[in-house]
Each structure stands twice: as C-alpha cells, then as structure tokens.
Amino acid sequence: MKKINVKEAVGMTLCHDITEIIPGGFKGAKFLKGHIIREDDVEVLLSLGKENIYIWEEDENFVHENDAAEFIRKQVMGNGMSASEVREGKINFVAEYDGLYKINTELLNKINSIGEIIIASKFNNIPVKKGETVAATRIIPLRIEKKQLEELEEIMKDNVLMEIKRINQDLKIGIITTGNEIFYGRIKDKAREALGEKLGKYGVTNIVQVFMPDKKEKITAKIKELTDDTDIILCTGGMSIDPDDVTPDAIKESGCEMVTYGTPVLPGAMFLLGYVKEKVIMGLPGGVVFSKNSVFDLLLPRILAGDIITKKDIIEMGHGGLLS
C-alpha cells in the first residue's frame, strides 16, 4: 500500500471505507471504498484526521479487508443466519428467525487466536429474535496475509461455528402439580400461570396440567402415563427437604434416566432433570416456578430447541449461576 498526501490525492480512488464519528450522534462510513476523491473532499478528509490516505497496490500474499470479511463469512456463517453488507471492513451476522443461538466457543477461541481475524459473538445458547445481530467479524486492518485466511479454512473444515436452531412450538407440555395444600384446595394453584408465561414466551401453548397429592406412587404412575402423551413433563412442588417432599423419588422411580438432582444455580438449587423414554422430565422447585430468572429459564430455550442436556452442561452453569 502506498501512502499519499490527501492534498495530492484528488482524482485517486479510496481503497477502504472512511469512518466518521460524531460523539453521541453518527458513527459510520463517510466515504466508501471506490470513491474518487474530489477537490471539495480534501477539507472533509482533513477534518476526519486523514492527512494521508492509502492507495491500494495488488500483492498476491495479502487480501483487502472487505474481501477478507466476505471470505470469513463463507467459512463461518451457519444455518438460520444472514449477513449484512460489508461496511468499514465489518460484516454482521443476523438471525433469520426466532430461535436458539449456538456457537462453538472452542472453535471461536481457535479462530480468534489466528492473529488478525476477529469474530465477536453473543453468548452461546441464548434465545434470539429474528433480525437480531448475533455476531460480527472483521480483520485488524487494512489487509491480511492470505495464509491467515487459509488457516481459518483449515480450522473450519467439517466444522460448524454458529447457527440458529429452531424452537419447536408444537411440543406438548404436561404439568404435574404436587402438594396436598393445592390438591385439597387449601391454597390456589399458581404454577400453571407462571409456567404458562415462561413457555408462552417461546410460542409453546399446548399445555395440560394435573394435580396430585404428595403420594410418591401416584406421582410415579402419573409420570408414566404422561410420557406416552406429552413431550416434556414438568413436576412442581415437593422438591426439597420436608418428609412430604416425595417428588424427586417419584421421578426417579418412573424409570427416569437421571441427569441431575441439584444445580449450581440460584434460584434452582433443587432442580431435577432427566429423560424418560427420550422425553424430558424436570422437577421444578418453588424458587424456579416463582422467580423470573432461574436454572429452568436458562435451560428452557435449549430444551425446546431439542438440545440434550448433560451433567457437564449443568456443572458449567455455576459460573454466572447466581441469578438473584
């Protein structure tokens, strides 16, 4: 690249977008790559702090930032995403539909270790809305060695970096609400409304609810019955320490393959998750049902998107798991 004094650059072609920042106002491209510099641009360029500009010179070992961004896009963009146009060397990745954003963080770290390629991403496993920007890429300007892009290509071989998984709104939810105080009408149930709201956020409305006394065998039998008819079973109440808290044992005895009873997340310490005949079953303690944010709220979009939750997933939630 050749450096040219801006006063001598009239008639020459800009080789990259030039950014203007007005604090609290505008931030964007004032001039675009390819613009031919006119007499009256000189003062504007000087006011943007450009006394000199670069003139592009072809070099087979280097790639221009815009072309590099396009190359990176082709390598890393997954299902359910679209890309913005390249502006000031940067491309944004946008969700094409509401869903669960997945990014392979190990791969992301590898890519960000190459040198001058950066990908900035939202957190893994978060629900996103259609049109939301989930990640962005650029190189550290203005050009990049071809071999760094080749390294990216090698890393991405047969790998998926990021994608938007669809949430299945047709899933049928079975709520088993335990507790003698509710079964015998001493208090009014609040779980249906609270869980309905949490599920409704994702468009899941096919919900049935049954009420059970604190009788282990009866709860177990009901779980077995519901596994044939529903996709996800949510048991509420009786998840902690009282002699009447029989729900965890009732779930275990339903033939459930246990993933966890207990999570390093608050609210949600007494949360239970397992699988019965490939259906997800959860035991939801009071803190989960009646708090806005809990381990359940973090896992729900993943479960609705079909992720299989492992004990490792649960263990890793401790970091950041103090929600309230």
Ligand SMILES: Nc1nc2c(c(=O)[nH]1)N[C@H]1C(S)=C(S)[C@@H](COP(=O)(O)OP(=O)(O)OC[C@H]3O[C@@H](n4cnc5c(N)ncnc54)[C@H](O)[C@@H]3O)O[C@H]1N2
């Ligand atoms: N000494 C300890 N105390 C508590 C522990 C502990 O480890 N040691 N764990 C705490 C945690 S964490 C939670 S969460 C709570 C609640 O646990 P449970 O899930 O067993 O909740 P319940 O005892 O069944 O109910 C608590 C409370 O909420 C009312 N409730 C329950 N279900 C409904 C419903 N569907 N609608 C309306 N109200 C409902 C229930 O009547 C009780 O008043 O335990 C901590 N304590």
Ligand code: MOO
């Ligand atoms: O299980 Mo409790 O939900 O930690 O609050």
